[in-house]
Amino acid sequence: MTDAEIERLYHAIRESLAEWVERLRKERGTGFPEKVTAFRPDMAVHGKYRKPCPACGSPVQRIVHAENETNYCAKCQTGGKLLADRSLSRLLKDDWPRSLEELEEIKKARM
Numbered sequence: 001m002t003d004a005e006i007e008r009l010y011h012a013i014r015e016s017l018a019e020w021v022e023r024l025r026k027e028r029g030t031g032f033p034e035k036v037t038a039f040r041p042d043m044a045v046h047g048k049y050r051k052p053c054p055a056c057g058s059p060v061q062r063i064v065h066a067e068n069e070t071n072y073c074a075k076c077q078t079g080g081k082l083l084a085d086r087s088l089s090r091l092l093k094d095d096w097p098r099s100l101e102e103l104e105e106i107k108k109a110r111m
Contacts, residue, residue: 045071058100074100 001009023042040046044054049062053073063070063085074082080100097103 045073047071 045060048060056075058075061074
């Protein structure tokens with residue numbers, strides 16, 4: 001990763017966090033939240049595994065580790081590369097799809 005990419009990522013993260021802090025403060029006002037959840041309907045892909053990405057329509061992917069889940073759009077966020085899930089990719093080894101195209105080919109072959 002280049003210094004320019006790191007700088008861009010740093011600013012994007014800070015901007016996104018500031019936006020969400022402001023949204024949540026407006027929503028909650030001065031009260032304490034009764035039900036706290038990370039899955040919010042107005043987030044782009046978080047908690048939306050297999051649903052279409054709002055930007056490109058590709059299915060949202062996920063990585064599961066222990067009790068945590070991370071959702072991402074492979075097309076928008078990783079250039080079409082599927083990120084490896086530690087346990088599942090180790091189990092599947094060479095059968096683990098490396099891209100959205102490979103994943104679609106596997107799905108078509110099963111039909």
